[in-house]
Amino acid sequence: MPRSQQHSSGSEGDRSDRSxxxxxxxxxxRKKRRMISNRESARRSRMRKQQHLDDLINQVSQIQRENSEIVKRVSATTEMFMxxxxENSVLRAQVGELSERLQSLNSVLHSIEEVSGFAMDIPQMPDPLLKPWHLPYPSQPIMASSHWLP
Structure with a gap:
């Protein structure tokens, strides 16, 4: 090959080597930039994951506090219900005893009425457990107490 061709081919070889x-x-x-970008993306992903985990932990803590408060309120309400x-059981027993006394007194009044011949106005007593709103005696106001409030 002539020298000029070698020189020109040599310079083409240099150019191709350079290219x-x-x-x-x-x-x-490009690989380095992509690797850096991937690392940064992975770092952001880990940060998002950690933030989500922290949010969930805070949410669990809040729900546990709310649950504890609800359990306390249920316990207080159950205690109040009991x-x-x-008290209702005591009052029912008292109503039963007073009803028996009243029936006994009414039977004595009926006996006196029969013996004496005088007409007496003896009201019939309704069953207070079946119709508590039709009691023969006047109703008394119910007083509220602040110690019942939760």
Missing amino acids: ISDVVAVVDD KVDS
Whole structure:
């Protein structure tokens, strides 16, 4: 090969070597940028995941506090219910005893009425457990107490 052709082919070889090295450098640069971008994306993803985990932990804590408060309120309400139920049982027993006394007194009055011949106005007593709103005696006001409030 003539020297001029070698020189020209030699310079083409240098150019192709340079262009290959330029391409390799560009590819390496792209790989590095992509690797940095991937690392940054993974870091952001880990941060989002950690933030989500922290939010869930805070939510669990809040729900546990609310649950504890609800349990306390249910317990207080149950205690109050048991007290009222106990008082109702006592009152029902008293109503039964007073009803028996009244029936006994009414039977004595009926006997006196029959013996004496005088007509007496003896009201019939309704069953207070079946119709508590039709009691023969006047109703008394119900007084509220602040110690019942939760």
